[in-house]
Amino acid sequence: MNYDDLLQTSMRELLAQHPYIEDFLTSFGLQVTPVERTLQAYLDDLDPDTLEDLGVDAEQLRDGLREFIDGMLALADPMERVQSLTILGGRDKSGRGEDLELTLRPGEVTCIVGPTGSGKSRLLADIEWVAQGDTPTGRRILINDEVPDGKWRFSTEYKLVAQLSQNMNFVMDLSAEEFVTMHAESRLVDEPEQKVALILERANQLAGETFLPDTPVTSLSGGQSRALMIADMAILSKSPIVLIDEIENAGIDRKKALELLVREEKIVLMATHDPILALMGDRRLVVQNGGIAKVIVSSRAERKNLATLEALDNRLLALRNRIRLGETLEEV
Amino acid sequence: MRFLTVSGPPSSGKTSVILRVIEALQARQKRIGVVKFDCLLTEDDQRYAKKGVLVKKGLSGALCPDHYFVSNIEACVTWGHENDCEYLISESAGLCNRCSPHIQEITAICVIDNLSGTNTPRKIGPMLKSADIVVITKGDIVSQAEREVFASRVKQVNPGAVIMHVNGITGQGAFELTSLFEKASDIETLKGRKLRFSMPAALCSYCLGETRIGEEYQTGNVRKMDME
Numbered sequence: 001m002n003y004d005d006l007l008q009t010s011m012r013e014l015l016a017q018h019p020y021i022e023d024f025l026t027s028f029g030l031q032v033t034p035v036e037r038t039l040q041a042y043l044d045d046l047d048p049d050t051l052e053d054l055g056v057d058a059e060q061l062r063d064g065l066r067e068f069i070d071g072m073l074a075l076a077d078p079m080e081r082v083q084s085l086t087i088l089g090g091r092d093k094s095g096r097g098e099d100l101e102l103t104l105r106p107g108e109v110t111c112i113v114g115p116t117g118s119g120k121s122r123l124l125a126d127i128e129w130v131a132q133g134d135t136p137t138g139r140r141i142l143i144n145d146e147v148p149d150g151k152w153r154f155s156t157e158y159k160l161v162a163q164l165s166q167n168m169n170f171v172m173d174l175s176a177e178e179f180v181t182m183h184a185e186s187r188l189v190d191e192p193e194q195k196v197a198l199i200l201e202r203a204n205q206l207a208g209e210t211f212l213p214d215t216p217v218t219s220l221s222g223g224q225s226r227a228l229m230i231a232d233m234a235i236l237s238k239s240p241i242v243l244i245d246e247i248e249n250a251g252i253d254r255k256k257a258l259e260l261l262v263r264e265e266k267i268v269l270m271a272t273h274d275p276i277l278a279l280m281g282d283r284r285l286v287v288q289n290g291g292i293a294k295v296i297v298s299s300r301a302e303r304k305n306l307a308t309l310e311a312l313d314n315r316l317l318a319l320r321n322r323i324r325l326g327e328t329l330e331e332v
Numbered sequence: 333m334r335f336l337t338v339s340g341p342p343s344s345g346k347t348s349v350i351l352r353v354i355e356a357l358q359a360r361q362k363r364i365g366v367v368k369f370d371c372l373l374t375e376d377d378q379r380y381a382k383k384g385v386l387v388k389k390g391l392s393g394a395l396c397p398d399h400y401f402v403s404n405i406e407a408c409v410t411w412g413h414e415n416d417c418e419y420l421i422s423e424s425a426g427l428c429n430r431c432s433p434h435i436q437e438i439t440a441i442c443v444i445d446n447l448s449g450t451n452t453p454r455k456i457g458p459m460l461k462s463a464d465i466v467v468i469t470k471g472d473i474v475s476q477a478e479r480e481v482f483a484s485r486v487k488q489v490n491p492g493a494v495i496m497h498v499n500g501i502t503g504q505g506a507f508e509l510t511s512l513f514e515k516a517s518d519i520e521t522l523k524g525r526k527l528r529f530s531m532p533a534a535l536c537s538y539c540l541g542e543t544r545i546g547e548e549y550q551t552g553n554v555r556k557m558d559m560e
Contacts, residue, residue, distance in 0.1 A: 020488075027454040027489050028461075055430050055457030055529065064461075067491035121504060129508050136507070153508075154494045156483050162476050171447055171474055182450075183477040186484040225475070232477050 001073065003066045007040040014039055020188070024068050028061065029054040075157045075188050082106070082160075082240035083144050085127070085267055090138030092291025093119070098139075100292055102285075106240065106265040109258055111278045113271075114287030120271050123287060124243050127269070128161040129153060137290065162239035164229055170217040176200060176228060177213035183236055195235060202231035202260060208251040223251015230257045234264040244270040247277060255280065276313055279306040333413050334516040335420045337433045339459045340443035341452075342425045345469035347376045348500025349443055350421055354383055355503070356510040357419060365417035367408045369424035369433075371397050376423070386415055397424065398431035398531050405433070406522040413520060419513065432458035434528040439516040445470040446482050453485045458529035460486070465512055466493045469500050 006014060006021075012034040015022050021039075025032050030046070043062060051057055084105050089098030104110055112120050119137070126139045130152045133140050143152065143160075152160045172179060180199050184192040204210045206227035211220060220228065226247065233242055242261055247254045247270070258280055261268050270277060278284055279302055286294040319332060340346045347368075354364055365386040368376050372391065380387040388408060392400035401424050412420035424433050434440035442463035444452065447470050453460060460466065466486050471479050483495055494512065498505035536552035 024488055027485075029454075052530065055432075056461060057529070060462060064489075064491050068488065071487065071491055121502070125504060125507070134511065156487050156495055159480075162480075164476055165472050169473055169475075170478065172450070172478060179477065183481055186481045229475050229477065237476070237480070 003069045006069060007043075008038055010036045010038055011042055012036060018069075018072070020072050021065075021069070024065060028056050071155075071157055072188065082267070084142075085241065086142040086145065087127070087292075088140040088142065089292065090131075090133070090135075090140070092137075092289045092293075094289060096291065098137075098291045100295070102292075102295060104267050104269075106267055107262045108283075109262060109268040109270065109281040111270050111272050111281035111284045112287060113273060113278065113284050118287045119290035120287050122290065123285070123292065124161075124269065124271070127241065128163075128243070130160065157238075159239050161241045161243055162233050162237040163243045163245075164226070164233060165245050170220075170225065173216065173218065175214045175216055176203075176211060176220065179217045180228070180232055180236070183232060187236060187238065189236065199228070199231045199235050202235065203228040206230060206253050206257050206260070208253070221251050222248065227252050227257070230260065234260045234266065240265075240267060242266045242268050244268065244272075246270070246272050246274070276306065276309050279303065279309065333409075333417050333420055333519065334439075334513070335409055335412070335519050335522075336422070336439045336441060336513060336516045337435060338421055338423050338441045338443060339426050339433050339463075340467075341429075341445075341448065341456070342427070344443045344445045344448065345500040346423050346425070346443045347379060349467055349469060349498050349506070349509070350423060351379060351383060352498070352500060352503040352506035353421075353510050353513055354380075354385055356507050357513065358383070358385075362418045363416060365412040365415060365420045367405075367412075367420070367422045369397060369401050369404075369422065371425075371427070386412075386417060396431075396531075396534070397427055398433060401433050402527060402531065405435075409519070409522045419516075426456065426459040428532060429455055429459070430457045430532045432462060432527075432529050432531075434458065434462055435522065436526050436528055437517055438519070438522075438525070439464055439513075440528065441465045441467060443467045443469060444486065446474045446479060450481055450485050453482075453489050456489075461490050462528045463490060463493055465509075466490060466495045467498050467509060468495065469498055471497045472499055472502070472504075 011032065015032065015034045022032050046058060084103050086103045087100065089100030091097050112123060114120055122137060126135050126137055127141055129135060130141045130148050131139045151158045174182065177196060177200065180196045181192060184195055189195055200213055207224045209221065209224065211224050247257060254277060272278055279298055281298065283298065284296045285292050286296065319329060322329065338346055338350060357364055366380045367388045367390065368374055369390045374389060377387045377389040388411060390404055405422060408422065409420060426432060440463045442460045444460060444466060446468060468483060468486065486495055496505055496509055498509050533553060536554050537550055542549050
């Protein structure tokens with residue numbers, strides 16, 4: 001099925017089978033009705049004066065529709081699987097070479113540590129841009145051991161990286177369910193209702209306090225918002241790589257959150273200085289002066305300490321809960 | 333001289349995005365000029381001047397801003413050329429959503445922000461729909477899901493454009509956008525070029541200063557709403 005086939009299809013059949021075509025045409029202010037006429041005839045009959053009022057010309061509309069349909073058909077295709085992402089070292093801010101060839105695979109969690117201004121954001125940007133020696137660091141990124149196709153840079157269908165930023169506000173006035181549904185529709189997933197229900201269920205498992213499908217997104221707590229976004233990212237996002245800028249230790253089960261992303265076979269990169277999250281990772285990249293100075297693989301001794309840290313953390317959490325319940329902390 | 337038109341709704345972050353690109357171009361020792369178009373007042377020319385770029389300000393006042401743009405842009409390009417600019421960037425706001433400063437074969441950029449609402453891409457005309465590059469800003473203050481929904485709405489109205497996320501405050505994405513500026517076409521003059529899309533017309537009594545309301549005062553190109 002391609003654009004030329006669709007041109008010879010009746011509007012009635014098209015609108016039923018490819019509802020996104022209606023969205024496309026109405027977004028230009030055009031009217032569509034499910035009639036027996038073909039798409040070709042519909043386009044041929046558009047009145048040039050009407051089009052001029054709408055700020056579009058016939059040729060631009062056709063070209064746009066062709067590209068849009070191609071994009072939508074690509075979105076329905078399963079995405080080429082990313083089995084590995086390789087970072088080939090470049091240089092730091094003083095021009096000193098990074099001696100590095102690091103391969104990340106789905107299901108692995110890599111932490112990025114280093115002071116503000118050390119170059120963490122540039123490293124994440126190099127990955128997102130699939131750098132080919134053309135960024136200030138000179139790094140190169142390979143996907144599945146090959147120099148990747150340009151589509152990873154520019155196309156919205158093949159976005160390599162989904163990003164969970166630290167500030168998170170919702171600006172849409174929708175309920176949690178409507179919000180996730182809107183996202184699912186924009187990604188053209190199969191069985192959207194089922195996916196939406198699953199996301200809400202997972203988000204509630206991650207969030208300390210549960211919320212309902214009809215809770216407005218704007219009244220979710222910080223922890224609930226993060227839980228919802230992590231579940232949404234894990235289940236809905238096609239992007240094989242997830243960048244996380246710190247998961248604050250409030251109102252969300254961070255361990256379960258990471259497990260969810262790992263289970264969905266994401267390559268997880270996380271900028272964090274939290275000792276527990278750092279030890280949950282498979283390795284840590286130490287960024288200094290714009291370069292990756294060191295790669296630390298979590299040792300067995302470190303992993304053993306994770307249990308101690310978690311016990312400490314749980315004690316603090318228990319104290320938090322007592323404060324929430326109006327108790328005093330004369331004895332801790 | 334490479335020339336690019338940058339447009340976008342008011343307060344979408346055009347100046348901040350351009351400033352971040354200018355920083356990246358200056359790191360490559362490029363000489364840059366900016367023409368800032370606005371209606372009543374702008375202090376953005378000072379922000380540009382502070383960066384050490386050559387800047388020209390054009391205020392349209394009582395004229396339609398985009399008609400003012402198209403009547404002046406050729407002279408601006410000549411000005412940039414005479415001042416040995418390697419890059420000339422024009423910045424103008426699309427105020428009525430139906431106008432657009434984009435010129436055929438000249439790299440056209442539209443800046444639009446994530447906070448403007450998911451229906452906004454539909455409401456903006458040729459300024460967005462005929463742009464080569466759409467820059468989406470303010471991504472750091474919304475969620476990933478909202479960024480994806482917004483980008484898909486932009487894609488819907490301009491499927492052929494390169495869509496980029498740039499943060500005008502931190503500069504995230506500006507380096508990548510700059511690499512596209514470097515591919516802009518190299519020109520000497522705009523003589524003989526055409527706009528990508530015609531501008532909205534008026535030419536009625538109100539264009540000539542009429543203020544009275546009523547059928548008898550309306551002459552020229554007047555259109556009536558259907559009240560049935």
